Amino acid sequence: MVLIEKASIxxxxxxxxxxxxxxxxxxxxxxxxPQTVYRRFLSPVARPxxxxxxxxxxxxxxxxxxxxxxxxxxxxxVARYARxxxxxxxxxxxxxxxxxxxxxxxGTRLLAALADAATRTGVxxxxxxxLPDNQAALRLLRRLVPETRLRFAGGVLEGVVRLRAA
Amino acid sequence: xxxxxxxxxxxxxxDLAVCEPSMSVVELRVGRLRRPLxxxxxxxxxxxxxxxxxLVELVPDERRVPLTGAYFEAGHRLLDHxxxxxxxxxxxxxxxxxxxxxx
Numbered sequence: 001m002v003l004i005e006k007a008s009i010x011x012x013x014x015x016x017x018x019x020x021x022x023x024x025x026x027x028x029x030x031x032x033x034p035q036t037v038y039r040r041f042l043s044p045v046a047r048p049x050x051x052x053x054x055x056x057x058x059x060x061x062x063x064x065x066x067x068x069x070x071x072x073x074x075x076x077x078v079a080r081y082a083r084x085x086x087x088x089x090x091x092x093x094x095x096x097x098x099x100x101x102x103x104x105x106x107g108t109r110l111l112a113a114l115a116d117a118a119t120r121t122g123v124x125x126x127x128x129x130x131l132p133d134n135q136a137a138l139r140l141l142r143r144l145v146p147e148t149r150l151r152f153a154g155g156v157l158e159g160v161v162r163l164r165a166a
Numbered sequence: 167x168x169x170x171x172x173x174x175x176x177x178x179x180x181d182l183a184v185c186e187p188s189m190s191v192v193e194l195r196v197g198r199l200r201r202p203l204x205x206x207x208x209x210x211x212x213x214x215x216x217x218x219x220x221l222v223e224l225v226p227d228e229r230r231v232p233l234t235g236a237y238f239e240a241g242h243r244l245l246d247h248x249x250x251x252x253x254x255x256x257x258x259x260x261x262x263x264x265x266x267x268x269x
Contacts, residue, residue: 041201043237051201082198094199129197155238 001068001075005113012076012106014113017066019057021075024068028075033099039134040096042156056080062121067114069097069106076101079110081118084127090160091118093126095140107140115144119163126161187211192224194240203237207248222249 001021005014017025029037029048037045045051059066059080066080076098081091093114097107118126128150130137141148141161150159187210195202205224212219224241 042196043201043203045201054199054201080199084198092197092199127197129200153239 001070003070004067005109007071012069012071012101012109014109015068015070016061017057017059017068017078017080019059021068022057024073024075025056025078028078028098031074031076031098031100032096036096036099036102039131039137040094042129042131061117065114065117065121067110067117069101069110071101077106077110079107079114081114081123081126083123089122089124090127091123091125093128093161095137102136107136108143111140111144115163123163125163127158128161129156129158131155132157192244194224194237194244196237196240205241 001015001018001024003013003015007013026048029045029051032040034044041051055064056066058064062083064080064082066078068075069077077096079093079095081093084090084092093111095107095111095114097110115126128141128148130141130150132152132155138150138157141150145161145163148159148161150157187208189209190207192205192207193202194205203226205226208221208223208225210221210223212221222245224245
């Protein structure tokens with residue numbers, strides 16, 4: 001991974017996920033609780049190989065980009081987007097933070113950095129899909145864009161978070 | 167008919183001329199960053215010989231998986247699409263013919 005923001009005392013550093021980061025990403029997956037996995041993937045996932053077809057290491061910095069939060073060399077959070085193929089001005093968003101590091105501002109920092117990176121590549125909004133009971137995700141989105149409004153459909157909250165150009 | 171039971175996403179009885187049960191594997195995907203879920207698409211003739219009706223259902227491979235509503239909705243859309251594609255003209259003709267008994 002490539003460091004993009006150094007760590008202050010007691011904080012995580014931010015970096016850019018690279019296609020060669022398979023091992024630390026797998027280690028991160030195994031550190032997550034089943035509930036955190038379920039909230040991220042909207043279904044249970046037992047092993048990381050079940051996610052191979054999501055191409056989570058396929059990051060080109062434009063169509064797909066992923067930022068990681070790192071503490072002592074271990075990934076403790078990932079925020080990523082994948083551009084919508086039909087509407088390239090929109091990108092699907094996913095954020096996950098290790099259970100032990102939730103509630104400490106890592107998601108906020110990751111999402112803010114990802115939003116900056118996304119707007120630089122022409123992304124105008126994040127398409128969001130989250131479970132209604134995921135209050136942390138809802139708070140995170142409203143911190144990024146306070147006027148965020150999501151609608152309930154098919155058992156999930158969905159909507160578009162419009163990004164402001166830097 | 168739509169039902170949610172026994173691990174099946176849902177089943178629907180439609181006018182579909184099939185003679186033998188069939189099963190194929192399909193995948194439901196919600197977005198590009200969520201895991202696709204494999205499901206069995208089962209088509210079962212319903213009272214064969216008397217009408218052109220069949221039961222169409224999507225059954226998750228992992229029966230104990232608690233699917234989220236997003237996958238249910240994707241399943242509904244998939245079945246609607248499949249049924250639209252599969253409903254045979256004869257079945258429509260049966261519907262429109264007032265003199266024919268319907269099962």
